[in-house]
Every structure is written in structure tokens, then in C-alpha cells.
Amino acid sequence: MRQFLSSILLPCLSLAALAPSTALGTSTSDYHEQLVLRPLPLSSLLASFNFRSNTTLSAFEAHNFQLFPRSLGQILQHAGTRELHLRFNLGRWDAESWGARPWDGAREGGTGVELWAWLDAETDEEADQKWLILTNALSGLFCASLNFIDGTRTTRPAMSFQPEGDHRNSTAANTHLLYGVLPHEVVCTENLTPFLKLLPCKGKAGIASLLDGHKLFDASWQSMAIDVRPVCPTQGECVLEIEQTIDMVLDIERSKRPRGNPIPRPPPSYELNCDKSKPYSADDTCFPADYAASQEWSLQTVFGKVMKGTCPLTDPSVLPVCLQVPESRTVFISNGAVEKKDPNMEQRCFEVPAEADFEMILPRPEGQQELKSQEEMQAQDLIKPETPLLYAERSFTGHGQERGGVQTILKNPSPDTEVEFIYMESLPWFMRIYTHTIEARIDGHPGKHNSLIQQVYYRPAVDRARGTQLELRMRVPPSSTVFLTYDFEKSILRYTEYPPDANRGFDVAAAVITILNPNNTDGKFAAYNLRTTSLLLNLPTPDFSMPYNVIIFTSTAIALAFGGMFNILVRRFVAADEGPQFNIAGLKSKLKAKFGKVAQKLDKGAVPNKVPDEKSDGARVVSGDSEKK
């Protein structure tokens, strides 16, 4: 009882002094957001949304959430997660025409959902357990099937990933990296809603107010990323940083379709964009011009709404909206906004009034002449896309239901620099690869060039328990194309392991290519990341009425064998004329007598029947042993 007393009294006395010191201070730089718009060739527009907020590790550990979302924070604490990377991806990045990927590919994943995290655990088993908690909790939070990331879809990459955050050396020893991927997952609006809920300003103010499920998932390519990592500045307290990124490539033409009437219809002839340089071009003939970059667009037409002011929490020194177009192009912005040109980069940013709506219109460039070549026009209207360090393409080879092959074409566009990278595949267990068939060839040079593969990390699959993990450290010489191929065998699944749409095929996750930073400059491990497309593997699919057929078939076989054997054992064999008599006439008369009896019964009812016994012959058909001694 006295303990009660003291516990009541003590805090009351001491708190008056403590109260000011424990106040939660917020500096404005704990949150910032930015939207970068960049028109791409072929009338596309890349929109990169970036939101970043910090919380001090002490506040995080005391469960005081302010800018950091509580729902995610709780999950991270519960699952002992040090660093988390979650990716939702849809579509294909067209590197040939769009060039290098945004953020050097660091903020995107393969098609579907990708998750990798560094977990705090003493043993592998503990890590697996925490991973299970993490995937299940995230699955609930993001309305995605992340809970299907089980042992068969989880790998522990050895070379491909390095933590992005600052981890203390003491804790680094006990962190486990786990990587899971769900290529089959279809990313949709229900994943965007929880994503927006994590933002401090929700979707209500700032650049997030432009995000709309209809437009986002109508994009040619889109990627949503969440990265959580601890960051320790050189001075001051360590913070936990959450970075949320959305990148999308919108087709301007398609975005401009009216929302109420989204069905595409043929435009009237005067609206057609024709290539007039063709000799047959006339009023009634039109060759479509494939270059349509110089479309007029505005935020309203592209995103379906205008931007609603700025988020009041955001760092005022980071301008919320930036546009990357050549300096020569004019941009109209709404009243109150201020344009600021960046002299070094070909980008201009806009200061947006806090409470007013913001609209931006990029008109058709002036002086667009039909006589100019398309390349010239493109150079005038757009910033030339950067060439990526590597192009990669992966496809299936071979035919039939038993074997197949995978071929990856890796092309180094650079004329003088060699590219060194790590190629990682996490394959399902039912795709059994033959490691001896892994080989590299250089286009134009006959023969194998296996020296290009410098290091192989291979963890074979275990049926129904884990998938294959293959990591290759390899290089591609300057301006050459390398073919990386290997063969595999398709295994037959158990009846219940087939999904309902088994004939669609099984998704094989994208290969992860991490291009190494040659000199490890600015502390970054990877210079560039890219993913190939995911593949659809056709497995031999059974007829699904099979079990019942099997039951019937085996039953019939058993019955045949058993009946024959049993009868041979039990019956007595006699000569044909010695056996019991059987003839049609006898049967007929017998039946007649039977029916007659029934008819008699029906007619006379109560008349007692005294039918002579005629069955004497037939009764002996079955009895092989009814012989008199």
C-alpha cells in the first residue's frame, strides 16, 4: 500500500520540473516532399513524387509518432526491423525510348510486390519468425497478399543488396537480410489508399493531392516504394527516415481522355496527327506521325485535378514542384506561384502558395515546323533522355512441357566503359535449373565466354520448401551484347498445388541487376539498378477431373484382377457338356412363368399360388460346386 502512495505522490512533485524538457520539438526540416515532372519521348510524362519524413530514434522507441506513421512504426518495432524496402510495381519501363530510370532504378522493383528487410535476430529461425510477422502485418496494412511470401518465395541474397542506412557495427552482426517477391500480385487502388494514409498530410494537401488511383493505375509504368532506414548524421541524434516514392509514366494522350467517356473512339480527320512528309499524304490518306511529344498538357488534364496548396509541415527550402524541360519552352503557372530556374540542371521549380490551388500548363512549343526531322523536334522540345548503363531483356527459350531455357540479353551501350554487376534470380522451386548449362556468349564472337561470369552464388531449391537462388557477378565489355543462358526442367506439381487458373502459367519473378559502383564513390554500393520483366512459365497441367478418374480406373483394375483370380480359385472347371445348362428358351419360359405369376397375383389377389418349380436349371449357373457325390 505504501508503494501506491509513493507512486502517486512522486510523479506529481517531480513532473513540474520535467515537463518542459520532455516536450516534443519539431523542426520543419523533418518532412519534405517534391514532385518532378519530366516529359519523355512518345508523348509520355514521367512524374516522380517523393515524400520523406524523419523521426528521432528515441521518440520512435518511446512509441511517440508524429510524422512517422504509427501503423507502420508499430509493425517495424514488433518485427524487429532495422531497415525496410517495399516495392509495388506495374508495367514495363521502356528503356529504349525513355532512357535511364528515375532514381537510378533504386526506387523500383520488379512487376508485382517486392520486399526486402534487415531484421534483428540472433538466429536464422528467429529471423524467419520475424519475417513471417512482418509480411503478415504488412499484408494487412497495404491490402496486398504479402502474407503469401512464404519459405519458397523468400531468399537471403548474398551479394545483391547492401543496407542503405547507417547501422551501428554492434547491431549489424545480428541483422539478417531477407528478400521476398510476389510477381503475380496485381497492384491496384487498394494499395495506394494505405500508402497515402501514411503521409502526414494524407492526400489532402500538397503534391499528394494530385495522386488519384484512376490515373496512377492507368499509367504505362508505375512504381510505389517505401524505404525505412536509420540515418545518423555526423552530429546530432540518429533519426529513422521513411521515404515514400511514387513514379509513373503517364501517356498524355490517354490521360487526356475525358473521365466520363473513357472509351477510345476514332478522332475526326482534322484532329489526326499525320506525317505529311510521306509522298502519298493527302486529305484522304494519313500516315500517323509517331512523334507526338509536343502536346499541350496541364496538371488538370494529366492528373485529373489541380494541386491543393502545400503541406504545411514541409520544409520550405525544398520547392514542391519541378519541371524538367529545355529552357526555351514556356510554362504558364497560376497566380501567386513563383518560377525559379535552376542554372545547372535543366530544370525549373515552382514556389507554390500555401493555401491556393496550383495549376501549370505546358503549351505546345512554338515554331514547330513540319519540315524538321523528328529527332530535331525532339531535341528542341525535350531534354534528351540519359542513356542507361545497361539494357537487359530476359525471355524463355525452348519448347515442350518438360524442359526450357532462359536467355537474358545484356547490352552495354557505353563505347568505352565496362559494366560490372550482380545478376540475381530467385526462381520458384518447380523450375529446376541445370547449373552446368549456365553460359555467357558475346554477340558476334562465336564460342563461350564464361570468363565474363566472375563469381557464382547458387543455393539450390528444395522441393516445396525453398526456391532457387542464383547470384552471378559478371561483367559486360564496352559496346557489346552478352547472352546469358541456362536450361531448366519443369517439375510436375501435386494436384492441390495448382492455382485455380493453372493454364495461365506461373509467374517467375524479375531478375534483379545491381550495377556496382566502380570506385565506391559517395558511399553508394550500387550505381544503377534494373529489373527485367517477369516471365510466365507454362507447366504441364493435368486434367483436373483426374482424381476421380484415378479412383475409377484403379478400382476397375482391382476389380478385374480380383474377380478373375477369385473365380479361378473358387470355381470348379468341368467340360462344356457337363456344366449347368443355360439356354434362352428356358430363361424365356422362366420369365414368362414369373410374369404370369405376378399377373395372376394381380388378377386374383387372394388366390394362393402353386407354381411348379422351373428354376432348377438356372439356379445352377452360379454354383460351380453344387455337385452330388
Add this chain to the structure above:
Amino acid sequence: MSERRSIDNGATSTELSSPLPAPAVEAPTRKEPPPEKPSDIRRRSYIILSFWLIVLLLGLPIWWKTTTIYRANLPLNEMLDWADGKACRPVFPLRISIQADALQEQEAQTLLRLTQHALDDLNDFAGHHLRLQLSPPAQGDSREYDHDTALIIRLKPGGSTTANLDPYLPVLDITYPPNTIPSATSSSSSLATYVASQLRSTFAEEQAIISYLLSNNSIPSDYRPAGLTPEAAESLSKRTTRSLKYAPTYHLSFSLFTSGPIPTSWDIEAAIDEYMKPVLDVLSPIHNFTIDTQVQLYATPGVQNQVLNKEDLSSFVNAAEWPLSPSIGGAPTINFIVFVGNQTIAVPGENKVATSPSWLIPQWGTIYLLSLPYDTTHVSAQTLKQPLLTFTSHLLSLTGTPQSGSLPLRLSTLARIRSADLLLRASSTLGSLARLALALPSISIPSSVADGVSKTMHHLRLACDTLGGPEGLAHARIAEAEAERAFFEKSMVGQLYFPDEHKLAVYIPLLGPVGVPLVMGLLNEIRAWRKRRREKAEKGAAKKKE
């Protein structure tokens, strides 16, 4: 008929008299097979016998073994007894010690006896029993309070008869004028009656709650107290629905919601430490608490009227948009929400605005409407004082703490109510499990369920024996957890469904073609055997005649 026919068969075919011409014509051409050797006949019998033995001794057991559903043995009757309240008669013996330092030993004994009498006369509820005892004279103030004693009565001489409950200790101070001391021989005393009535009123609420709990369960009526008015029952039922299910740990989630961009920060940590922590510490023997806090901007409420009516309150929480996900882990979450806004609550009936702009959502938490100046960006701990005091009082009612009496008494009452509640809950879970096992004959019952049930019953027995004490609560807690685990066993939930058509479709193709030759073989063999026996008998008879 068949008897006659078999006799006919027994006669040689040549003697057969057929009424039809056709077989009569052919009959003479037929030969008889040569007689079979007795060893062949015996061998055939052995073959058929061995087939049947294999089927019956090997096939049937294997089939039985592979297709039966495992059902562990559950003590169904005992479980139902627990659920019906036959196994345990909940009795809460409360020890109350009387300190009467100013009285003679003899006088004190008399007073004790009389008070106990008066108490027993007043008490109509056998389950809730107050037992008085005399404690030795105090050695100054530094007395160790025994945790087994529910209440201490300090009798002091004074000017008039007064009673005063100590706010921090489970002590009832009673003063009495010296002339009211009963003599050793008196059979009644006004002081004794007064003490008894004071005690009774102190424990009236606890008694009412416990009797309400018991009456809501299927405890036989003879254990139940009679006197519970409908109004009292109604208010108790309101309170019980309001309070959360018992859990050893509760998660408290404090949220600051605002419909606009400000305020963006609050001094919640300091405010909790100052205004709420003391109560949490006091509750710590019964519950543990974990805490988290969050700030959410641009949170639109579900109702945006300026004046909130009673109906609006239930839809005020915008569950679709507000990130109020419950905490992960086993602990239930209690939500405390401070909503920054100048909305007011209309009290039904009167045209007045409620004094406290807050309301409690049963089993969920509390919402407090905090009106702040327009440009406040930071909410200070001082501003949070009123909300947090409201939250604290609501927390007590959400955990089911009784409303009257001093805090230590309320808490010890809470422990007793909780143990009774858990005991009844575990018993009724056992009953549901037993009824489920009876109702679904095809449900499998793994041995872990049987283990859980036996553990539950063991702890229930212990809890029942030590009801009212701290061990009682601990045992009831374990019993309840085990009962829940047994009831929600995963492998029991996934019950396989095999309709009869399905079974028929699987068995018929196999059993039909195999069974027919087996059965026919057996029938023929039996027929032949009977024939042989009869022939033997006839032969014997014929020999005798000769």
C-alpha cells in the same frame, strides 16, 4: 421355396421332372461331371474362409483406422457441470479485521460477535460472505497491512457515531461514543448494527456486481441472491457491456486528430506522466499498460455538424480514414482521441451543452473534443490536463472498476470481480466446447484440446478454491486463457466436409466389383455345405433303416 428347390437340386438332374418340353429334350444329352474330391471341396472352403478372414481382420480394421476422425476423450459431463455452475459454488470470503485498541479484549469480542450476527442477518447472498476477525492491538502507525484482509475497521472512541473511509488505504474509521459499547451479556448493540450497516453499504456495489455476473450465467438459482432490482440490473448490464474483456495487458493509444493542418505537435508524454501515470501505477498489479501516441492532420470526422447529437456521436469516428489500427500483439487497444475542433455536444432532453465535451465508446475508448485558438501549433501539457483526467476516469470504467468507495477498495473489488468474471467465462467456454463436441460428431478433437481442457479444469478448481485472493485471479486467468486456446484450436476449425454422395462415389467402384464375387462365393459355399450335411444325414438315416 428355396428349401424345396435345393432339395430338387439335390436330386439328380436326370430325375428332374420339367413341365417344359425343351429342356426335357436336351436333358438326356447332358453328362454329369465326375464327382469332386473331398480335398478339393475342403480347399475351396479354406480359400473362401481365408479371403473373408483377410477382409474382416485386416481390411476392415485398416479402413476403420484410416478413415476415422481422431476425437480425444473429453470429460464432457464435467465440462457441462462447470458450465452449469454445478462444479463450483463461487464464494468470496472477505476477511475484515477490527482494530479496537481502546476496547478491552472481552468487549471487543462481544462487539465482534454481535456485528457478525447483524451482518449475517442482513446478508441475503451466501456467495459474498463478510467474516470479521479481531486484529491484535496496533504498534503505532507502522502497521503492515495484510493483503488477505479486505478491509480494516479502526474503532476509536469519539463524540458521536461516525464512519469515514480512508481515501488511500483500505481502512474504515469508525468513531463511537463510549456509552455504546455493548456489555458482555447484551444480545444487541446499536454500535454493532451501525458497523454492520456501514460494512454492508461499503460492499454493496461489489455484491451487486458479483450477483449480476452470477445471474447472467447459468448458476443454479439457489446460489443466486434474490434482491437485484431491474433498474440496478440494467445499470450493471450497461457497465459490464462498457468494460473491455479482461486482458493482462492493455495497449493505450493516444491520438491527436485535427481536421486542418495545425496543431502539429503536443506535449503528450509529459501530460501522461503527470496526469495519468499515477493511476496506471495503481492499476499495475491487475493490468500492465503499453502506450503509444500519434498526431494526425487533415483527419475529417465522420460527422461535421457544429452541434453533435447523440446519434452523431456513434458515427463521429471516421474509421475508414483515421489510422486507428489496433496494436499488433495480443493486447487489446484502448483508444484515447483528442480531436481539435470547436464542435459541441447537445444533451438530449435539455437545450443545453454538455459540460464535458467528451464521450466514451464502449469497449473501444474515448473521444475528447478540444477547442483551441485558431493558430495554435503546439498543444501544451497544461491544455491536455482536462482531456487526460477525463481519459483516466474513463479508463477506470473501461477496465470495469466499480464506482463507489475509496481507490484501494475499488481496486481490490476489481480484482475479485475480474476473477469471478474470468471463472464464469472459462466455465462457459468449456460448456460451449462440450456442446460443440456433442453437436458435431464429425469434428476432430486433437489431443491438445483435451490437454487444454484438463488444464483449464485444474486451474478452475484451484481458482474456485481460492476465490477472492490474488492466487484466485492468477488461476482464473490461466484457466480462461487455456479454455480459449482449446476452443479456438486451429485444427478443429478446418473441418473437412465429406458428403455421403462423395463417399458413395469413391467406395462403390471398388467395393461393388470386389464385394459381389466375395459375397456370392460365400453364399454358394454355405449352400453347398448345408446340402452336404443334409445328404450325410439322409445317408445316415438310410443306413440306419437298413
